[in-house]
Amino acid sequence: MDVTARELDLINALASGLDLCDAPYAQLGLAVGMDEVEVIERLTELRRRGIVRRLGIIVRHHELGYRANAMVVWDIPDSEVAEIGRRLGQCPEVTLCYRRPRRLPDWPYNLFTMVHGKDRQTVETAIAAIAEREGVAQHPHQPLFSLRRFKQCGARYGRRLAAAE
């Protein structure tokens, strides 16, 4: 856990997004009892530490014409997963790349990558290209295309007891 209680307050207040107004950081501060200077300093610091991975306009791929997205899951030997994960994580076609546990016998896959595209064909072509280029085509893998989006919103981390600042 790398964030303080005050930082978590700020992150939670940001979950529904910045207001579209002249001074959005000042507005955000009202919700958590910080002034504008403190909000900007804290966000700058969170961004610098990489805890805020990005701050900006969060687009909805589907509405922008990226109608197809596949969660491509791979079964990679444990001895190779870190190296292959790092390579796949750098592919321009890949927007997320995580290692997760296998759950045998139901679920043999330990590496998850997300690939977005305008249509299914484009995504399938991109996946084949990645597998070929990165030399991982021989590892069992499967694209789980999304069929329906039931919910998509910002994460809320809730309150927790944290070390006082």
Place this chain on the structure above:
Amino acid sequence: MDAIDRRLLDEFQHDLPLVPDPYAAIGRELGIGAAEVITRLDRLCRAGCVSRVGAVIKPGCAGASTLAAMAVPGDRLEQVAALVSEYPEVNHNYQREHRLNLWFVVTAASREDVDRVLADIRRRSGIEVLDLPMLEDFHINLGFGLQWT
């Protein structure tokens, strides 16, 4: 959507200016005023193209989260998906093409809270929930360039 909308979406996904008037700062880059930036963002939000102006948090830094999956019989999918979406802790919920056909992300203050939500969903639906927490993050963010063709 015009050229200015496209630049707005292309150039400001990562580093919103951390200055008191960020929309005015964006406007200066694009050659328009703050009011027009706000009007455009408001329109793009209403159209559903923009979810929000906000932050993406590095996984594992704040609170706890997991990716969960369920194999839901086809005739119960709507009902179980609605049950899952009810939880404020669930921030993504998708139907995917697999025997495990319902995939969702649970985020909460602590791992115990995540477990409580998973157990509750399991109990209310009567369906097993696969818990797949992130173990390692390999993604290097080089930016998701939109193609406007």
